[in-house]
Amino acid sequence: MTADTGTAGAGHGGVIHDIGYRRYEGPRLGRAAIVRALCWHSLRSAFGIGRGAKAKIVPVITFVIMCLPAVANAVSVAQGSPRSIPYDTYIFQLRVIVMIIFIAALAPELVSRDLRSHVLPLYFSRPLRRLDYPLAKLAAFILACLAMIEIPLLFLYLGTITQAHGGSAIWHETRALIPGLLIGLMWAVLLAAIGLVLASLSGRRAYSTGTIAIFFFLTWILAGILDKVSTGQGQPFRGVGGQVATTGAQLSGLVSPFTVLDGTRQWLGGTSPGPIPPPGNYGPLYGAMLLLLLAAALTGLAVRYRKAGVA
């Protein structure tokens, strides 16, 4: 057995043949620090840090694609044009597609792996409480989504203010940016929660990825179809020209998380045209739907991890 050969080096000024077992006398961190460590570890693994090159492909590519509009904006602003991308919606379609890919690829990385290899009993036999695990994972994934959404916004902002003249112009940009950042936070929280709960349904990464992609894509397409059908062919309503949207069109956005996010944005005062007509009086319904979706996702996570891993 190799265990007997002391290989951990000699002590001060003398040869130690076999240091044997050494007790740990240092500090032990509490539960909060352990949860933070788990969150940090998960955040790193969301971007493939500490893993092989293969694990970095999706996060890097999606991040770069997400940043392209901000870069293009910086170039066009440098040539004298005004900022062309709104902070509150960014490029909506691009954001939807990139986030679906990012979440479908990486939420399973955070939770399905542990389910698949049955690592959970090892976490739960440590000084963590039952819900600390999903909480740390959720916090990590919200931060990951936040980075995906907000960093391009910051690039957009920086690219614009480099050409801004005077404090008032910069202040104007900053005031436009802040609601954009808050809406990005709303996106990150809701999408991360939905993504994680869907991923936690299966230990098989392929199934989890499929479930997430299908859920987000189908509801997104469905919302589009409902909008079209209720608005009527040939009368596309896009918030301009004083045309009033039909009730059906106003409600069509409730079926997809992305359109719920956008309906809430418009209800809260977002001015840029979005993928759905302004919800009008139904605005609060979008806000309620957002909270409902979030609550459902969080409850799902709690239920999923209340029992997992002990048996």
Add this chain to the structure above:
Amino acid sequence: MTARLPLRAGPAPGAPDSTAVIETAALTKRYPAGVTALDGLTVTVGPGITGLVGSNGAGKSTFIKILLGLLPITSGRAAVLGHDSARDGEQIRMLTGYMPEHDCLPPDVTATEFVTHLGRMSGLPPTAAKERAAESLRHVGLYEERYRQIGTYSTGMKQRVKLAQALVGDPRLMLLDEPTIGLDPAGRSSMLDLISRIGAEFGISIVVSSHLLGEIEQICDHLVAIDGGRLLRSDSMTSFTEVSQVLVIEVDEGMGKLLAELAARGLRPQQDERALLVQIETDATYDAVRDAIADLGLPLNRLEQRRRHVEELFHDNENEEEARRDR
């Protein structure tokens, strides 16, 4: 292969003093489906290595999960290292290393990364976690291979990683659930050596569960046997294997002649497969046996006082139980 360690007389140096490591009183666990996993279990486990034996489904795993504070108790009480398992599960888990029965390792990370991460999860600061992960892997004999992905390991090496992750937080107590399961005989015996080393030299108390008594009896100081969620017997290993007043004589040939000779000398020899058993009455019995063999000029192979085998005691106990139930 190192020699088996002799049974230890007292607690190992550095072990928590004579206070009980585990103490339960009328511990009962009923699952919602109506299955009673533990039924009024009262047992005290001291420092050292304790074997937890029982057939599959006897309640061993449930017992361990209750000790870790992972399962709610239906009634009764359980304390580990002086902490109540229903109330202070976190403290218990801070001081306890757990090795689950089933496979629990991700294939695509290295042993070092994995054990380091779980060291962090045990509350070690980053640098300490790294150091202790390397040390734990060295203790379980995986120092050379520690940068390989776990998926490339053999079953025996995986079991060692599971042991290392239980050791990484420098626990006062280790709960090992069927650590030898799935191992070949060589792997089994080196795993048992390792456990016995951890218990004896590292001063960590160990509870090791197994459904095969013969396997763990050699490394235990104490045995707890449960069946159907109830305590069958809890005793020190020495009392289990007391020498009996029976002499075992084994000769290479001439067993029949010896049998007749011993009977002629006034002993009552019994044949037991390839050995003769003689009841020891006085010291003269030894002389009579010696003289008989010498006079016949037989090649003596074995002459010893028989040790009672632990399995027999459990069977005796079970038989008694059955007899009592029948009455």
